[in-house]
Amino acid sequence: MRRLLIATAGRSDYGIYRPILDRIEAEPELDYALLVTGQHLSDAGGGTVEEIEADGRPIAARVRLPETAASRGAVAEAMAVALSETGVLLAGEGFDMVVVLGDRFEIFAVTAACVPFNIPVAHIHGGEVSFGAIDDSLRHAMTKMAHLHFAATDDYARRIRQLGEEDWRITVSGAPALDTMMKAELPDRATLSARFDLPLDEPPLMVTFHPVTRQFGEAERQTRALLTALEAVNLPVVLTAPNADVESDVIRRLFDAFLARRAGRAWLVESFGALNYLAMLREARAAVGNSSSGLIETPGFELPTVNIGDRQLGRTRAANVIDCAADADAIEAAIRQALDPAFRASLAGMANPYGDGNAAERIVTTLRDVPIDARLTGKIFVDR
Template identity: 55%
Template sequence: MRSIGVVTTARSDYGIYRPVLDAMERSSTLEYGLFVSGAHLAEKYGMTIREIEAADRPVWARIPMLDESGGDTDASVARAMGRGVSGFADALAQKRPDILMVLGDRFDMFAAVAASVPLNLPIAHIHGGEITFGAIDEVFRHAITKMAHLHFPATEEYAARIRQMGEEDWRITVSGAPSLDNLTTGNLHGAAELETVFGIPFSPPPIVVTLHSSTRGLESTRDDCAAMMDALRTIEDRAIIFTAPNADPGGLEIRAQIAAFVAERTNAHSLESFGSAHYLSALGAAAAVVGNSSSGLIETPSFRLPTVNIGDRQDGRTRARNVIDVAPESGAIGDAIRRALDPAFRETLSDLANPYGDGNAASRIVEVLETVELDDRLLAKRFADL
């Protein structure tokens, strides 16, 4: 059996991985195990390793990274990376999977990849080649690409960017976004079930809000969040559901503003996490998404769901026409929300196609993991000049 180590550091990447993990479980030639780290192991972020354990996923190692601040300052993120490199070095040296699979662009994911380089472990990278000018994730994503040996970008545009970075074409497989595979399983839930599970009214359809911190600093995060809250105060005819921000500098400021907003308004609710299946179900039952999460660009087109994308965090990423980009100013955000809630706008999305794929990413990824030769050609990377 070929062993695949999978690095997961937060609820966000775990939800995306799920179809790939399921496909590996069905494989007769692969076994996998999770290296769990980051926010998964922090109580203040919901200790989401419990979701992994409840699903009976194999956990090969737990690597604590975050300190008591939870990665809420720039210095604490740097220190967490150091702990992560050290912890992953020990865990990977002990287990040594045949391939290490990673996803995306976060500092905690970068720490795992950096630790693997001296160990000569082949790296398979999902969601490379993307651009997000408004986040420090931009730097980590491209650095991971240069350390990785196999690439699974979501679109041909992103694959072209990986080639431009000197990666050989045979290493690149355009897979689509794995999260979209979750939409083809038939495991989504209706509004009535969501109301029962979470005790939140889904009629009329709610607004789902996810805001992550700005990389321009705490003051910008505070101001951007306050502007969004001012705009949301004009919404009284439906529920507003907040999901928690990432473990990034400024995240605690967003959490504090969410708590204050929920305390003052009877139609506002906050959840640490829906869980991946319930989150997609909530998108299917929502009237609009508001915030700056990548999910607002990647998953929402499949639901023809209007999305208000605030600020520059996702600048450079491919978006469908359901996305309304808006500056972090309360008046502009309010206008964008009203446009998103207008039935006439949603009617224009009836024929919308998702640019991030067709819901068959996992099979494409697993086929490569099963068949790629684990030889010197894979490990000895060359720079392919254009």
């Protein structure tokens, strides 16, 4: 039996992994355990490890990291801890392959720890671009350390090839989150309303906003601009908590003040969990923020989406995405465009460029069948 170690650092990647884990569990030739770290175990992150425990997923290790919300130095320290503790785990247990996803600094450290052990790494969501975040550099570095690549689109696969990777290592799988969106039974409106104490008779704006890590010092200005625009539009707002990047503490502080001003019209949910989050997108009037979910998942609901600033600059966009600068007037104008019934009507029947909902099958088939040998671990650079 082939044993996989799968690294997860927060609610966002765990939700993406869910259909992959389900498919692995149905495969008799594969076994797996999770390395749980990052925001899952953060005091400020809502204790999202509880979702993993409730799902009954096997956990090989829990790697608690320093809190990173207020300090760039703490991010470097957290990377060091994640790298070191992953090394301890790999030295003590026999894993045949490590699976990583995305571009978070915690997952970069896990990937780097695999290098001295010569353990093959499978990377999901490589080849993408997000110029506004330091994650951009980390993602491409992970591509060069990884041995298998599961790209969400043809464009992203082409970029992986530009980085010198051999064609046979690359699979255009699509985005695994779409598997859940297309195939899972999502909670209905009444269930969501009761579970999170949210009145949903009037569709809210769904807002997810994170620090832009290549624009350190700008979080307060950008968040104030967002909140000013939301107040001007004067609709119900559901906020999700920011991730663990530096200056997320600034965003949280401003969110708290906004919630106090808008009591009864604004709510914050620390973590919905994957199924509930997708169901909230289904119920929303529009999505607003700078999260990758605004580009990947929202097209499947034909949901108007306002993408703010540079955090996702460079990613593939569908017709539902309205880009705007991170200032109050631009954000307000973009929201009003998203709320225009004619704009929403124009999205009927739109295609999602991120796949067909069968990513997990493609990924798990490759993880099961690829020979683990010198050809896999002995990477060459292809000059093109």
